[in-house]
Amino acid sequence: MFDTFNTKGLAGRSATSLYTRRRLLATAAGFAAVSMLPAAGALANVKSLAKHRVLIVGAGVGGATAARYLKMWQPDADVTIIERNPVFIRHYGSSEHLTGAVSMADLTVSYEGLRAHGVKIVQGVAQALDPVRKEVAATVNGSVQKFGYDSLLVSPGVELLYDKIEGYSAQVANSTIPSGWIAGVQTEILRRQLLAMPDGGTVVLVAPPNPYRCPPGPYERSALMTEWLGHYKPRSRVVIVDPKNDFVTDETMILGWNHLYGFTPPQPYYDKLEKFMVEPKADCRLEWIRQKDGGKPLSIDPATRTVTAEGGKIKADVLNIVPPMRAANVARAFGLTNDSGFCPIDRRTFESTKIPDVYVLGDASIADAMPKSGYSANTQAKVCVRALIGKVTQTGIPEPAWSNTCYALAGDDWGLFVADTFRIVDGKIARTNTRARYQDLSASREERMVASRYLRAWMRSITADAFG
Incomplete structure (x- = not known):
């Protein structure tokens, strides 16, 4: 939240x-x-x-x-x-x-x-x-x-349009708040930040609007980080801030989140998936904030790693942004x-x-x-x-x-x-x-x-x- x-x-x-x-x-x-x-x-x-x-x-x-x-x-x-x-x-x-x-x-x-x-x-x-x-x-x-x-x-x-999110830029992405959506140096920066983050920290991933490269990718990345943190930093959490309300492979991905991390699917997914689910966990360490729930990102403060979205602010220990894209x-x-x-x-x-x-x-x-x-x-x-x-x-x-x-x-x-x-x-x-x-x-x-x-x-x- x-x-x-x-x-x-x-x-x-x-x-x-x-x-x-x-x-x-x-x-x-x-x-x-x-x-x-x-x-x-x-x-x-x-x-x-x-x-x-x-x-x-x-x-x-x-x-x-x-x-x-x-x-x-x-x-x-x-x-x-x-x-x-x-x-x-x-x-x-x-x-x-x-x-x-x-x-x-x-x-x-x-x-x-x-x-x-x-x-x-x-x-x-x-x-x-x-x-x-x-x-x-x-x-x-x-x-x-x-x-x-x-x-x-x-x-x-593709080119990543860093400046489409207020406060973000290529310089920031290459130093403190990586995207890593074009694999390379930024991927390594993000890896080092996850390793250095204290247990109990918050990872925030800002998902992109359509169209973008690799439609299931932001949600896979969030899941893999959640799984890894569960092994090595179990009090930490991952929050997805999303300008969309759905994504490709959403039902099967969300079902995986439920089985592996105790995620509670939001409606209308809950009704569709209920008979295939396991009991959700109250302390699930993965959260997905959709556009309809206030998830559309508006700006970031690189100094404090704070994301301002339509629903409010969230402060991250590790902030990963997948910005809009063009050719x-x-x-x-x-x-x-x-x-x-x-x-x-x-x-x-x-x-x-x-x-x-x-x-x-x-x-x-x-x-x-x-x-x-x-x-x-x-x-x-x-x-x-x-x-x-x-x-x-x-x-x-x-x-x-x-x-x-x-x-x-x-x-x-x-x-x-x-x-x-x-x-x-x-x-x-x-x-x-x-x-x-x-x-x-x-x-x-x-x-x-x-x-x-x-x-x-x-x-x-x-x-x-x-x-x-």
């Missing part, structure tokens, strides 16, 4: 059956985006892209997947990536670093796998786009260099964004509607019902690459299909997910699920454990698929 304002036996299928069902569904969904594509050999046999220069800005999951699949399907293609960082640090799974479950080394991915496929990687910062000359200017080793292209793929991720700065510098802050695209190809021969992938794109996630970026990249090859070689562009699965943890061995498939319906990317999206509320404890293991297997799998 606010410091100055008060608001007021499971049945299931066997773990084996869940694993089999999820594996089949995830496999079908995961490869829906490429099931309508020709085999790699067939694409290699069409008109060659050997003289076609493909330049990619950004080597996150979207950019890396695009580069790798271009070289797999068109080995002679000339593929260059401009990426500011020497390595990729996984955002997905990074909240487990806060609890010590994984190290920063575990989150770090080399680009050597892409280089082994023949992808040229330039460490530099893309600055400007000349769409007439088809050139990108980038700062490399302190000097500006120009890179020509025939097709340009932009996959820059990363380079997308705006290139002229690819609209008033939403994100990039409009041709939904069949992910080609920009603002500049021809420029494609936008992943979190920066406006992809309608598709969430902003690594899984989405991975399937978008495959469909985009196939469309690019079809356009250049005049072999046709197949009707696209995409998939996404967002995995999350309510605890170290309590996994959950949302799985979707997508096609274009009435001109928009829409969900076309033929199965339930979410984990069954009646799933057994063993099934939740299997889901947590599947999550970790997926992280290894998608990393290998994107980066080689």
Whole structure:
């Protein structure tokens, strides 16, 4: 609650059956985006892209997947990536670093796998786009260099809008009140603060408004911190201050909170979940303050780590803010964004509607019902690459299909997910699920454990698929 304002036996299928069902569904969904594509050999046999220069800005999951699949399907293609960082640090799974479950080394991915496929990687910062000359200017080793292209793929991720919350800034985030939503130095700062916090302290996580990267992520992070504190600082608590009233995977996540931490679901969740719940605990150390309960954040005081929300004030010992987001700065510098802050695209190809021969992938794109996630970026990249090859070689562009699965943890061995498939319906990317999206509320404890293991297997799998 606010410091100055008060608001007021499971049945299931066997773990084996869940694993089999999820594996089949995830496999079908995961490869829906490429099931309508020709085999790699067939694409290699069409008109060659050997003289076609493909330049990619950004080597996150979207950019890396695009580069790798271009070289797999068109080995002679000339593929260059401009990426500011020497390595990729996984955002997905990074909240487990806060609890010590994984190290920063575990989150770090080399680009050597892409280089082994023949992808040229330039460490530099893309600055400007000349769409007439088809050139990108980038700062490399302190000097500006120009890179020509025939097709340009932009996959820059998101920019965190720190200053959208009064009192917050990039300087504050990099020193005393980290976000850590782009994994790296801030993730390490937050980890150190949790370790240093006295038992009985309060961790406050300020959740973001929609749209944002990794929809279940803030609630997973809150759960993992609650679990860790229960082991090492059991008198401490975690409070989520939220500008929203719901979130993706909310029912299954809240049920996990109830079983693991004694959380009392607010209405209308309580009525929906009651028959699957355990008895809530009066001393539950996890609290979720929704927008309707006064949770919309208004400002922070960095000096006292105090959050002012619509319902009142709450003082934190550790304050973690996930601010609003928009497409990363380079997308705006290139002229690819609209008033939403994100990039409009041709939904069949992910080609920009603002500049021809420029494609936008992943979190920066406006992809309608598709969430902003690594899984989405991975399937978008495959469909985009196939469309690019079809356009250049005049072999046709197949009707696209995409998939996404967002995995999350309510605890170290309590996994959950949302799985979707997508096609274009009435001109928009829409969900076309033929199965339930979410984990069954009646799933057994063993099934939740299997889901947590599947999550970790997926992280290894998608990393290998994107980066080689």
